[in-house]
Every structure is written in structure tokens, then in C-alpha cells.
Amino acid sequence: MSGERVYSVDGAAATPAVPISLAEAGLRERDDLQEWVVAHPEILGENVMILTFEFDRWQTSSGARQLDRFDVLGLDPDGRLVVAELKRDKAPDTVEMQAIKYAALASRFTDEDLVDAHARFLVRDGGAPDPEVALQRIQDHAGDLDPELLQEPRIVLVAGAFPPIVTSTVHWLKRMGIDVTLQAVQAYRVRDGQTVISVSQLYPLPELEDLLISPQRAQESERRTTRKREGSTVVRLVRSGEIADGTPLVLQPTTEVGAEARQAITRWVEEDPTRGRATWRNDRSAPVVWEANGLAARPTAIVRQILEELGIERSVRGPSWWILPDGKTLTDAAGSGPVGTFDRDSLHAILAALPAGRWTSYGDLAGVVGTGGMALG
Structure with a gap:
């Protein structure tokens, strides 16, 4: 990615690595990039758990099958879904629109749907799905799921590069309250002929996000x-x-x-x-x-x-x-x-107004200040 420098080091000698595309490295979107994300879900965010990938079990209210298939679906520890769209090299101009469509579909998931999808994911190499195992894994990771929060998936776009129209649109979406992250994947050829991969968060800039806070972000948290x-x-x-x-x-x-x-x-x-x-x-x-x-x-x-x-x-x-x-x-x-x-202001005002030697009960005070009958100090 632009501005990044990678070196192969041998003692005091540092040899610049040569940036290449994933295609030039012979790497593929589904067989390679997708498998990396499934094996290393931290690419999608801290402590994300993979629920399923290549999910395509959609149908209309009339029972007709839908052909849409999203790449990876994760779950963060707060119980929020993570919809990931992967592109091997430069993302197309409309990649964020595609991801929004998938996020809208994912927002219809119930917790039962997620348990079923995760159970199938766990036995993708064979065997019978076990919903109880899937449910336990989900609860261990995120606790009881909140149906309302499931309606607000966040989006992660992973690609070799993003055109300016995508970053501009994502910035606007972020301002409108839609959580979208851009992760840039870059391949390098190092001195011994091997290929190394870097993954960097392109947007929002993590350093800036860590240094800045606003009332809007605080209220959202x-x-x-x-x-x-x-x-x-x-x-x-x-x-x-x-x-x-x-x-x-x-x-x-x-x-x-x-x-x-x-x-x-x-x-x-x-x-x-x-x-x-x-x-x-x-x-x-x-x-x-x-x-x-x-x-x-x-x-x-x-x-x-x-x-x-x-x-x-x-x-x-x-x-x-x-x-x-x-x-x-x-x-x-x-x-x-x-x-x-x-x-405590109203409580202290009442206590100050009580004449010396006059008694009252916690229950009476609670009825005035609007809390349970307990010692508040």
C-alpha cells in the first residue's frame, strides 16, 4: 500500500521487499484471502469470531431462493454482527454498495438463524450440525444476543486497494452512523523469493481514532x-x-x-x-x-x-x-x-430540612427521591 515500506533483514543488511499484487503472487480470492480471514479473524477487528462464510441460504417470503452470497460473517464480543466483503486486488467502485446490501440481509438474522449457520460452519468438513455446540460457542463469546443490536451489523471491506470514490463514500457513510472499516492487503516479494502479506487498516485511521473522541462517539458507546x-x-x-x-x-x-x-x-x-x-x-x-x-x-x-x-x-x-x-x-x-x-441533591436537601431529633424511615425517603428503600448515606 502507498507509503508502506517493507524490508527483508539479514543482520545489518536490509533489502527492500518488492510490492506485487495478489494476482501476481498467484493468490486467489476464495481459496487464499478468504481462508486467511477465516483462520485469522483479527483481520476483521479485535476478538471477532467467525460465524460462517459464503452464506447463501436466503429466500423470499414466498419461498423463492435468492442467489446473493456474502463472503464472511463474524460476531464481535458485544454481540454485533460483522459483515466482510473480500476483493483480491483493487476493489470495484461499487464494493461498498454490495456490502451494504449484504449487511441489510444480515440484519434480518435471528439468533436461531445464527446458531443454525454457525452449526453448519463448524462441520463444514463433514458431520452432523450440533446446534447446542454452536449456541454455547456464541454465548461464550458474546453472551445472550440482543435482537435489536443484531439489526446493526458493521461492515469490513478487505481489498488490495480502494478507489477514491469508495473511500469518499465510506467516509460519508461513517458520518451518517454506518460503521464501515477498510482493510488494505498488500503482497510483497522478499529476497528469498517468498511472498509476505501485510494487512493495514486504511479507514478509519486507527491512530486518529485512538487519539480523538467526540460527544457523538461517547454517546454511541x-x-x-x-x-x-x-x-x-x-x-x-x-x-x-x-x-x-x-x-x-x-x-x-x-x-x-x-x-x-x-x-x-x-x-x-x-x-x-x-x-x-x-x-x-x-x-x-x-x-x-x-x-x-x-x-x-x-x-x-x-x-x-x-x-x-x-x-x-x-x-x-x-x-x-x-x-x-x-x-x-x-x-x-x-x-x-x-x-x-x-x-443525591434532593436527598441531602430533605435531610438538611429535618429538625434535630426528628426521625424518618428509609422507605419514606425512598418514596420522595425515587429509589428503593436502602441506606444511601
């Missing part, structure tokens, strides 16, 4: 962390069947927002009590049905809509906002209960 935690909570609840379909839920704002925001939410709900009510259903992708408008979605999605209605911008853990008839939150019922930051 926080959002993904919240969704992964929420996904684990929902999956555990649906899998256990502990909450029956139709169980009523009541909205209770948490201290993830300040006292003024909680009061605004309370007043807004009082204007229309259906805004503070919902029901549970054992559906991983949309387990909460909001009574206000019939919206079926994830707990956080509904809470986020409520906050947007009131002009409040805050990343929250939705399962902690919905209370079951026994007083537990969805988070409590799932047995997770992550500890977040607590806005």
Missing part, C-alpha cells in the same frame, strides 16, 4: 453499553418465563434523571395515566406494550420516547423504570441490578 445490558435483562426474563404475558407494569422514574425531570414526568403522566402503564409479553424484541399508544418495544425505547416528549436528553436503563405488581423492577426480576450513579 454509552448507548451500546445500555442496550447490551438491557438485552441481557430482557433475554433472561423471556427465557425464564418468570413474568406472565399480560402482567401490568407501572412507570417509576429513577435517579438517572434529576429531581426536576422526575417531577415533570410525574405531572405528564398525571395528565394521562395511560402514559405510566404498560403490560409485559414474553417477546425478546418487543416485550413491553405501552398503554398510551399501543407501542410494543424494548423498555428503554419506550422510556426514551417519554423523555423525548418532555425534551429530556439522557441515556437510561429502561428495565429499571418499569415496576411489577410485587414492587420489583424488571432489572430486579432478572437478577441483574447494575449500580448506577445517584443524584
